Amino acid sequence: MRISRPRRRRPRIESGKPVWLFDLDNTLHHASHAIFPVINQGMTQYIIDTLQVDLDEANRLRTGYTKRYGATLLGLTRHHPIDPHDFLKVVHTFHDLPSMVRSERGLARLVAALPGRKIIITNAPEAYAHAVLQELGIERLFERVIAIEHMQHGGVWRAKPDASMLRRAMRDAHVSLADAILVEDTRSHLKNYRHLGIRTIWITGHLPKQSRRDGVAAPLPGTGRPHYIDWRIRSLKSLRWGTRHGRLRGDTHATDSQA
Incomplete structure (x- = not known):
């Protein structure tokens, strides 16, 4: 006899309340393809x-x-x-960046439909981030880009998943950690930041499905949804579905991948 586990209740998102923290590469576009x-x-x-x-x-x-x-x-x-x-x-200098950028169809519409504020936070440099966002046609949808140059403090370079960096960046942006939702492809970043009380969404649709181990193709480990991830999705379309229904729900048909 199969015993089904009770579904974990997920917090509701009030209209206009969330602050979306979007990673860039392999989150808003398919960086693994060519970039x-x-x-x-x-x-x-x-x-x-x-x-x-x-x-x-x-x-x-x-x-x-x-x-x-x-x-x-x-x-x-x-x-x-x-x-x-x-x-x-x-x-981060490319011969032909436009030909290298790939993304989901209707990306601008998907991002624009999300309620609340939207911020980019990426370990990439500022010039590259803005260039990619321009190619994607979504630069105007984000109130700011927090790139790796902005993560420095006291003359020391920092990057995700540094916790003190994120706290400082959120203070500067007047964002409460309780309102923040991080959408990210890298699981270690999600794991570190979940401890700060922010909500975490692991997006897997742009991740490579296999790794090379000693020259032999091997499936990437880490299937399912780890405890520190609130929602696991394959496509940004799931975010639109979640906000329309008053809450976000993980995509149970997501591809098994590891960030």
Whole structure:
């Protein structure tokens, strides 16, 4: 006999009350399609050229610093004499950005339909964030962009999922953490920020479905919905459905992926 678990009740969202904190890459557009491969290659080459290391060491530093600090840039600034602004500019320069940007159909309509304020918070640089938002046709829908340059404090570079950075950014934007809803593809960011009392939405539709492990394709782990995620969705369409019905509900048919 199958015993069904009672559904966890989700908080209702009052009309005009929420403050939506949107990540950018793999949240509002499909960065893994073309942009991320170019950025990763650019970061690796920058590390090779600047630190005079080989390819394997450059890749190790790039991925290791991202995992440890949330962004490769933070590890480079803390452990190596690099120019952070030059790094950001070089690795986020593209030959033809418009041809690389992909998103859900009707994205502008979906975002505009959400009640409340809307803010971008991204570990990407400001110029890149604005360029992508312009290509997506949704820049005007956000009251501000909190990019990695704005996350600095006391001369120290910071990035998601730094908790003190988010608290400070929300104070500057006059946002109560209780009103904030983070829509993000990276689970570690959601996990860290759930402890602050904000609501968390994991979007999986743009995530790669497989990883390479020792040269062999392997499914990404982390299926289901972890306890620190309030809603798991595949498409931004689910957000529109949730607000129309007075609350948000996870998409039970979401693709099993890991951020």
